[in-house]
Amino acid sequence: MNKSYTKVILSGRLMEVSQQSTPPLVSRKSLGGRKPYGSVDKMIHDTNKKISINRARAEIKRLLECNFPKQYAFLTLTFRPSKEHDITDLEACYKQFCDFKKRLNYYLEKKQLPPFKYIGVTEFQGSGAVHYHFVCDLIKIPLHDLEMLWDFGWINRKVIKSNPTTNKKIIYYLNKGIMDERLTGKKKYLRSHGLKKPLSIIINNLEDFYEHINSCNIKELESGSYHSKLYGEILYHNYYVENVKEIMDYVQGL
The missing domain is CATH 3.30.70 (Alpha-Beta Plaits)
Known part of the structure; x- marks a missing residue:
């Protein structure tokens, strides 16, 4: 070269x-108007989808390394079957996650601890039920308190020391579900505000x-x-x- x-x-x-x-291409302006969907359009769609997934994977890796240099908690949130909530519905489950965040940040504020810092992904179990995986800073909070705050199901936490080998495995684990067709048009991953870039x-x-x-x-x-x-x-x-x-x-x- x-x-x-x-x-x-x-x-x-x-x-x-x-x-x-060669340097990266500059963004091209849209020519406007709706065009017929043909084989070329499908190829472009598939290419853009692949680019989007690869970009998300790279961003997850970089955000983990930027924001969790020493250790982090690997957190899994699952939903118990419920007649009140459809645990296969992405929007309904995300609303419950947002409710959890509000309770959690209120708890952290009372304990004079920093707000919830996280990178996360949505996955589906074999039954179609939604669950979440997070790399986050919830290391020192008693697990019992977290279980009380997450009252929609079960919670699992493992504290991990940050190093190249382990981080690569965790990143692979986070990335494996983002190609799921059920996430098309949705956020590829979740992240808290204010993360280092x-x-x-x-x-x-x-x-x-x-x-x-x-x-x-x-x-x-x-x-x-x-x-x-x-x-x-x-x-x-x-x-x-x-x-x-x-x-x-x-x-x-x-």
């Missing part, structure tokens, strides 16, 4: 470096960049390449950084 477009995304200790032969920057001097990061305490997690019809060959390297501040200061100064 002689001349390339290089982007670095920093998400806490996770650093992703990608190189491609990854830093994205374009690298013009690749040689200088690698010279600098090689002097830092970094560990390569994976690397590889793939071909894109839009951008040609794309090379990627993912690293875990111990000295985040040093890398952050460097890229922000570019």
